[in-house]
Every structure is written in C-alpha cells, then in structure tokens.
Amino acid sequence: MIRFTKIHGLALVADQGVRTMRGVGVPLAGAMDKLTLRLLNYLLGNEAGAAGVEIMGSASFEARNTCQLIVGPAGGLVRVNGVTKRSGQLILLAKGDQIQVQPSDTGLWTLLAFAGGIEVKGMWGSKSTQLSLASCNPHYGPLKMGQTLHIKKPLSPRISRDTSAANSQINRFCLPGQRWLASHLPIVYFTQGPHWPANGDDGFLATMSPSSNRMGYRFELTKERMACSASDGRSYVTQPGLIQCPPDGKPIVLMADCQTTGGYPRLGVIPEAELWKITLLKPGQTVYFQAISIDQACELNNYMSLLERQYRELSKVS
Amino acid sequence: MPHHMRGQVHIVSDQMIEIDLRELTQSLCISVFQQLKQSMGNGVPNSPVKGEWLLADRQICYLLETGASNFADLQWLAQSIERELHGFTKAGQPEKTTTHILTVQWGGEFGPDLNPIAKQIGLSCAELVSQIESLKLTVAFNGFLPGFSYLLGLPSGMHIPRRDSPRTAVPAGSLAMAGAYMSVYPVKGPGGWHLLGRCDTSLFDVTRESPCLLQPGDSVRFIGVSQ
Secondary structure, eight states, X not given: OEEEEEEEEEEEEEXXXXXXXXXXXXXXXXXXXXXXXXXXXXXXXXXTTOOEEEEEEEEEEEESSOEEEEEESTTOEEEETTEEEETTOOEEEOTTOEEEEEOOSSSSEEEEEETTOEEOOOBTTBOSOOGGGXXXXXXXXXXXXXXXXXXXXXXXXXXXXXXXXXXXHHTTSXXXXXXXXXXXXXXXXXXXXXXXXXXXXXXXXXXXXXXXXXXXXXXXXXXXXXXXXXXXXXXXXXXXXXXXOOTTOOOEEEOTTOOSEEOSOEEEEOOGGGHHHHHXXXXXXXXXXXXXXXXXXXHHHHHHHHHHHHHHHHHHHO | OOOBOOOEEEEOSSSEEEEEOTTSOHHHHHHHHHHHHHHHTTSOTTOSSOEEEEEETTEEEEEESSOOSOHHHHHHHHHHHHXXXXXXXXXXXXXXXXXXXXXXXXXXGGOTTHHHHHHHHTOOHHXXXXXXXXXXXXXXXXXXXXXXXXXXXXXXXXXXXXXXXXXXXXXTTEEEEEBTEEEXXXXXXXXXXXXXXXXXXXXXXXXXXXXXXXXXXXXXXXEEOOO
C-alpha cells in the first residue's frame, strides 16, 4: 500500500484504458504513454494491462509495505528518502520509505509502475481514472492528498529480487525517447488524413503550445496557418493520435482523454507506435511531423511489437 | 426490388476502417449500423485484429484495439466489410425507439450565446426559442463525451458553424448547437458549440444498465421552464 502525502499537479491511476464504451462517448483514457507503461509492466513481471500511477507535476508518497517500483518515461525522476533514482531502474521500497516524484525531464507526465499493479475498483474493464466523469462523481476524479492505494501481490515475480542483478539486465534496454529527444530535430511520423491539403507538403514543423491537456496537445505552426481541405461539417469518429485542424489553423493532436467524435477537419493520424513521442514533449518544444504511408505506419507498429516482445522475454529470463 | 448498399470503405489509419455513407440519411445509417452489428457481432469474424463498431454522422467505423502491424490485415478487414455491406439492403428503420421530453432554462448565464446566435439567424431570442421548442429532433449517434447525443432535425437556416476556438470548459447540462446538430453536454467538458440554455435531466448514469439515456433513433423535444 502507498499513501500520498503531497500532490502538486495531477495524479491519476492509469492503465491501458476503456476499450468498449467509446460508442456512448466514454474516452479511452488510461496512461498518456501506454507503450511505456506496458514496458515497465513487463520489466516488473506484470501483465501488460496492470495499472500504475501517472503524475503531472510533483507528488510525495509513503510506502506502507515492501514493494517494487520502476519509473518512466525516459527522463522520469524520483527521490527515495532523499536519494535520486532515475527512470528504468528497479527500486525496492521498504515500509516507511518516503518517495518524492519530481517533474519529469521529458514531457509533462511521470509513470510509476509497481510489481503486482495498483488495485482499485475499476469500470468497464479498466482501473483508470475517468476525468470525463469526475464532474458527476468525485470518485472518478484524480487522486487526492491523504489517499491510499493498494498494490496487488505480484502473482509470479519473474524479476530478480536482487535489484543490482535485475538492473544490470534492465540496463541492456532503454526506454524509448532517450535517443529521440537528443536528436537535432525530433521527427514524429503520421499518415495523411482526408482533409490534408491537396497540394500540401509531406510534413510540417510545429511547436507544442502551453494550452495543451490530456484531451489534446495543441501546436503552433512555425510558418503560416495550416490550410486544410474543407470538411463537410459532419462529426467523425476520433481516436488518440488524430491530428485535427480547427478554424484557427493550429493543429491539435488528440491524446488519451480525447473525445470519441469530433467535427474539425482530419489532417492525419499518428500511428500507435509513434504516440509515445508526443507525450515526451513539453510546451515550447518543436518537432517535425513527417508524412508516411499507412503501410509504413504498420511497419512501425510491427517494430514496436518486436520491442515489446523483447521486454517480455527479459522479464522471463530474470 | 431491393437497393443494395454502396458505402465507400476506406482504410483511414493504422487503426481505423471507415464506411462513408454520406449519400444516405442518418436514419438509414443507424439501420445499417444495427444490421452490421447483428450480422458480424461486436467485431469482424475471423479477423486477425480485434476492434469495435462505432457510429457517427453518416459514417460507421471499425476501430481496432491496437494499431495494425500488417497492412494486409487492414486490407483483409476492408474487403470483408465491403462484402458484408453488399449483402445489405437500404431497407428497414432503426429498432424500437423512445421519445424524450427535456426541460430547458433558456439564455442568461446558462445560455450566453442565445442572443448572438438569434441575431446571426435573424430572429429574436423568443422566436429562436419558440422554433426550437416546436422541433422533434432525432438522436443521430452518441459520442464526443459520455452520454453526449448528436440531435438532428434543425432547419438549414439554423445551421451555424462551430466557434472558431473551442471553450476549454462547458458546464454539464448545457444545451448547445453547432452545424446541423443540437445536444446537451451530460458532463463538464470542452466544446466549440454555441450555448443556448441549461437542462437538468441526467443523460449519463454509470449505475444504469445502459448508462446512456438517449439511443440512436430516439426522438427528443425541448420545453422551456423559467429560471
């Protein structure tokens, strides 16, 4: 069990989200960076869908019993009893340990995955906080100071209890993003949508705007406004990764808590394998959105599935 | 002589197959959606990837749980859907429907856009309210936010484009219009629609077996009450 003693920002329970209620408007929700949460879960010997905690800003909590923790994404940072621990490291917590979660060096969100996973009463097959329903019932709202969370007993801890041995194995892998953000101009791949300008380029340069949230990240264009093809005014099914073009011409990339339908023209879609990159951005950071074919998007997804398989294998041999 | 369906099936992304039914009425689209779910179930049989059927404005989507790793899987899905669609006829109406009467407090702090929208349409506020109250609207589909129903039936003279920039927070219960639609925000959320009033009926309740009150094909009328 853990108990939150401070929350400056937003703290949520997050897993892979609700996948069966979009037809009545319930957002997918869940972790902003679902890929990294799955990778952390594999490293801990959890099921891919185990729930963790996602924090924007900073927070402190106390371990009420022994548990194992890994922090993500690349750039995530915690202090355990004042000692700094980086992301991707297996951390063994003892009863009474005080943990401070610092704002991540990369992106706005820090993920905490625990061996066994967080146990809360879920809904529709997900344990994720549903912010879209928080105005109806505070039970669905974010975590609060003083709140305790139960951690399930790991069913078959496949990872070594010897943290240094486990970390030497984990260190052979790195969480996505460490190299990507260090590049001169980070690139995000997308596939063009029905309203991509007919004579447009095959990409655009854009800077993340501070008016971004869990529903959508907004971008300012470095050149002129986006002149997308006109929409016929219908509302379409949306999905995380969809790039919309509102009338002000500033693209919005829909994120985990996005609405399930929307009427703004559809510029394109970021493939699932690329979405983690967006979550690593902070306001003011510039990226180049590069168009690829849907065939190539599937290849990226396939590459990511292979990476996931490697992580799963790692936890089996530990 | 039955008219066979000729929807346009597109692969929109690594995760979505779309059936574009722009040439049909929404009422027929609801019927096609129900036929698809009946004949194919919640997913496409024998599909290598799982997904769910979703209905929007003259559009039906098959949204995969995860992005496809193989383009051939998406092509197989699109072809299977196209074959299934060809067997359908443009017959039938949506299944059993209900009429709902929702009370509204018009204008004031609840409907800050009532005045400017009435002006834009060329009516007084009272005339706009009276016109809306005389309409029998139809639930076209649900989406956007939990329990948010898109209602069709506004005359074309009352179709007003969405706001240029969406509000970051619209209060729960807000009655709003944009384009050809009207709706009530069941929960607080962002939105680019014009706010005309406030409605206090609970449209989404997680404790109900079917949490969403309004279903595609249902009818809705609005009646004003004083603030």
